[in-house]
Amino acid sequence: MTSEVVNKETAGAASLPWRGGFGRLFGAAVLSRTGDALRGAAMPLLAVQLTDSPLLVSLVTASFFLPWLVFGLLGGAIADRVDQRRAMWGVDALRGLLMAAFAVAVWQDVATIWLLCVVAFALTSLQTVFDNAATALLPAVVEREQLATANARLMTGQEVAMRFIGAPVVPVLLGIALAAPYAVDAVTFLLAAALVATVPVPESVRKPQPSGATIRRDIAEGLRAVWHDRVLRSICLSNGLSSVGVGALIATLVLHVTGWLGSGNAGYAAVITAYGIGSVSxxxxAARITARVGQVRVLIYGVVIEALALLGLGLVRELAAAVVALAVFGFLGMVWNVTEVTAMQQRAPEGMTGRVSAAFRTLSGGVAPAGALLGGVVAELWGLNAPALLAAGLMAACVLTLVPAARTGMN
Structure with a gap:
């Protein structure tokens, strides 16, 4: 990448304002992720109080993933058809009311495991519209050269909110009342909706839908846009492949640390904290690294280094090695995510960002549960360190899917 482009990217990063549209989007994202962390930590605890069936408890988790397979592409098509800002605040307002009603059900001691499944499914179904609309809205709020910095700030803020703000206060809220985490989650949704509703954006530049256009045709156009763009196709396939590995790793990481390493709960807390610190770092x-190295090179170098980190995690039977490996994995994972989303936003055809985003999210979200199941099978057959080695192999294989993107000459 030339020094002129690097300087332009750096200048764009420096001038990205906190006040105005981006600042409000950032505040809404952090609020929502804080609420997500509260709910994500509290719901499993509530589930095990409502039933002693592992199958029923697992259904709650499955209910969070399933809507991406069922409605992910539909959510992207809807996001491209409507005013994204209105869609986002409307969805968050609806989710806030849903969580408020659920908090009342928990408070009145009428919640059941089936209600948990329904609420989880409904929240993620609405999220398919919200997330794709948010990805499509950001390029209208910041300049093109500011996208990498904007994505990095959003993702970093959400990571801090999830790991260091939301989850740690769950025990405090549960000490106040069993329904408290869900009530606070409802408030975060409503406050986020209020912030998004005030985001100033230019008049919509989306072209009117052609006569006879249908949701099915819109979805097909989005999938074709990804498939026929060599860079988007390569990144999307790499994203899906790596999601299988991450699913396998995350599902069995607690067994790897407490069992194979013999480091107990304290060791597990250490590697999770290392991952969080690496992600925030x-x-x-991320934006500066991508500006200097180039998007495709960052993606390729990133998966190679991640593969080496996971190889060390799977071969070296020391807690210190696991801490370093997860810190490196978190660091490169965040850089990879920022670069991936920025490249997708920049290369998506006009008016199709929501659908292109949906294709990426549906693939990665759809294969993650399969990766988790695969990780369990591999650990059962070949040992508790085997999923880390599997994930390392899949990360290394991502290089092959990224070769076509590198051949385009894209930086």
């Missing part, structure tokens, strides 16, 4: 420098 990566977010702080």
């Amino acid at each position: 990566g977010g702080l420098v």
